[in-house]
Amino acid sequence: MEAITDYPASILQRSDFDRLLEALRVRGYLTVGPRIVDGAIVLDEVHSITDFPIGRSAQIGAGMYRLTQRADKAVFGYVVGPTSAKKWLFPPKRTLWRAKIEEGKAAFQTSPQVPQKTALIGLRACDLQAIAVQDKVFLQGSHPDPYYKSMRQRLLLVVVDCAEPAPTCFCTSVGGNPAANRGYDVRITELLDEAGHRFILQPGSELGLEIVGALPTLAATSQELAHRESINQDAETAITKHLDTTGIKELLYDNAQHPRWTEVASRCLACGNCTMACPTCFCSSVDTKTDLGSSEIRQERSWDSCFNEDFSYIHGGVVRLSTMSRYRQWMTHKLASWTDQFGVMGCVGCGRCIAWCPVGIDITEEVAAIRSQGANTNA
Numbered sequence: 001m002e003a004i005t006d007y008p009a010s011i012l013q014r015s016d017f018d019r020l021l022e023a024l025r026v027r028g029y030l031t032v033g034p035r036i037v038d039g040a041i042v043l044d045e046v047h048s049i050t051d052f053p054i055g056r057s058a059q060i061g062a063g064m065y066r067l068t069q070r071a072d073k074a075v076f077g078y079v080v081g082p083t084s085a086k087k088w089l090f091p092p093k094r095t096l097w098r099a100k101i102e103e104g105k106a107a108f109q110t111s112p113q114v115p116q117k118t119a120l121i122g123l124r125a126c127d128l129q130a131i132a133v134q135d136k137v138f139l140q141g142s143h144p145d146p147y148y149k150s151m152r153q154r155l156l157l158v159v160v161d162c163a164e165p166a167p168t169c170f171c172t173s174v175g176g177n178p179a180a181n182r183g184y185d186v187r188i189t190e191l192l193d194e195a196g197h198r199f200i201l202q203p204g205s206e207l208g209l210e211i212v213g214a215l216p217t218l219a220a221t222s223q224e225l226a227h228r229e230s231i232n233q234d235a236e237t238a239i240t241k242h243l244d245t246t247g248i249k250e251l252l253y254d255n256a257q258h259p260r261w262t263e264v265a266s267r268c269l270a271c272g273n274c275t276m277a278c279p280t281c282f283c284s285s286v287d288t289k290t291d292l293g294s295s296e297i298r299q300e301r302s303w304d305s306c307f308n309e310d311f312s313y314i315h316g317g318v319v320r321l322s323t324m325s326r327y328r329q330w331m332t333h334k335l336a337s338w339t340d341q342f343g344v345m346g347c348v349g350c351g352r353c354i355a356w357c358p359v360g361i362d363i364t365e366e367v368a369a370i371r372s373q374g375a376n377t378n379a
Contacts, residue, residue, distance in 0.1 A: 007203035009225060010217035014197040017049045017075070023214045024119045029156055032088070033121035034078065039067060041081040043120065052122075053078055060166040060351070063360030073197065076122060076190050079166040080350050084127050084279035085120055089134060089151050090303075096286070098298035113146050119156040125180035126171045126350040128159055130279035132183060136342040137282055156207065159184040163231050165239050168351030170364055173243040176349055178235035180204075186211060189228045200228055243349065243364040244371065249336040251371060256328065260369045265324035267359045272305030274353035274361075275330065280346050283311065306330050331363060 012020065021031050033046040034053055041053050057078045059066045070077050095111045138148040162169075162178035171177065180187055185208035189200040200220050203209040275281040285304040290297045304311055307326050312319035320326045338346035347363070354362045 007209050009200050009202045009220040009228075010212055010215075011220050011224065012199045012201050012215055012217050014049075014075070014199070016216050017199070019215050020211070021046070021048065021121075023211050024156065027117075027211075029117045029119040031119050031121065034076070034081070036067065040065060041067070041078050042083040043081075043085075043087065043122065044083075046121070049075065052076075057164070058166075060168055060355045061360070062168065062354050062362050063357055065355050072192055074190060074192060076160045076188070077164065079162070079164065079169065080124055080126065080352060082277045082352065082356055084277075084350075084352075085123060085131050085155075085157075086134065086279050086281075088118055088120065088155065089131070089148055090138070090282060090284075093300060093302045094147065096299045096301055098296060100297075101295040111147070113150050115147070115151045115154060117154040117156070118151075119158060121158040123157060123159045123184075124162045124350075125159060125178060126162075126169075126176055126348045127279060128157065128180050128183040129171070129174075129176050129348040130350070131157070133280045133342070133344055133346060133348065134282065136344060137280075140342075156186075156211075157184045158186045158188060161187070161189045161228070161232060161235070163190065163235050165235055166351060166355070167241065168354040168362075169239050169349060170241040170243050170351060171349035172236060172239050173241075173245060173364075174345055174347055174349045177232075178239070179232040184208070189231060191224065191227060193227070200224060241351070241364055243347075243367060245335075245345070248367065249339055251367070252332045252336040255370050256332075258370050258373070260366065260373060261324045261328045263369075264361060264366055265322065265327055267361060268307075268323050268327050269358055270307045270309075270323045270326060271358060272307040273356045273358060275305040275307060276303065277352040277356040278334075279348065279350060279352070280334075281305075285311070306333070331366060334363075335367065 024031050031046050032043050034041050035044045035046055035051045036053050036056065037044055041058060046052065052075050054075055055070045055073045057068050057070050059068050060079055097108060097110045099106045099108045138145040159180045165178055184204040187202040187204055191198050191200065201212045201217060203212050275283060283304045283306050284301050286299060286301050288297060288299050306329050309318055320329060334346040
């Protein structure tokens with residue numbers, strides 16, 4: 001699917017890629033991109049193309065992620081790892097406010113609401129779709145999250161076409177596509193052929209056009225644009241995992257007592273890995289912290305998970321005592337009640353929850369099992 005944009009596409013040679021990073025830093029952006037950390041390709045601060053996972057990919061499956069060596073020197077020849085834009089827009093831990101006793105009075109100070117400008121490089125179309133979902137969670141309604149809003153306004157998004165989807169990917173089942181067509185500042189398609197190693201740069205905003213305009217680029221030829229379209233079509237065809245979303249909300253609501261929930265709970269470790277890796281999950285807890293001997297108190301918000309037993313603690317008791325009830329809550333919220341709350345599904349088909357589940361639970365298989373084993377089991 002081609003990008004919906006009026007901006008012209010340009011060609012940047014592999015040897016000039018660091019100029020893109022320089023153009024971002026000159027404009028005050030922290031450059032964050034893919035790099036190998038602790039045996040996985042994650043988003044982290046990058047300074048040059050040598051920080052990127054050149055020639056590396058990953059073997060991904062249910063409960064499996066292993067780095068592999070490619071036969072070429074592709075810069076973006078990998079599929080999504082365990083991190084996403086969520087880490088920057090909705091940090092794992094953030095101080096909301098602090099107070100200190102000064103001269104017998106409490107002086108309150110909220111945390112800074114002006115984060116550093118950040119350019120996220122190497123996002124995929126599913127990541128952009130996840131950002132759009134979290135925009136609904138944190139920006140809409142009568143009480144938007146001030147930090148999220150400030151960070152969102154200072155975030156520059158550089159998306160890369162997903163040329164080789166993993167077996168765990170199913171973005172096409174939930175309205176996505178391996179190639180982004182909106183929501184980015186710059187879109188990159190990596191080309192490696194007889195004409196050399198280069199990138200098609202497609203601006204998607206005025207800011208993106210400014211960034212690309214500062215680089216030593218040439219106009220993309222019709223053959224190169226046709227190559228991009230071919231890459232995108234091949235990637236879409238390569239996605240074989242499928243989630244049948246037909247009537248999925250009613251299916252899950254009508255089957256709260258389905259025996260499949262007990263079956264999956266017998267495997268689930270309730271570790272919360274799926275929620276940590278998910279680019280849209282937003283459960284959090286707020287704790288008040290003090291230091292012994294200190295006159296300061298602070299309130300911190302941290303990532304939490306609906307798989308944690310204490311997360312459902314209300315008025316002196318835990319609502320969801322069993323792993324079965326917690327897994328059912330997670331999947332039903334993700335695929336059904338999220339739509340009631342925010343008007344969109346909470347899943348973007350990135351497959352992270354499948355790959356990073358220690359026991360390889362596959363959300364698409366769980367839906368298929370409930371669908372195939374009969375409905376309306378609440379009766």
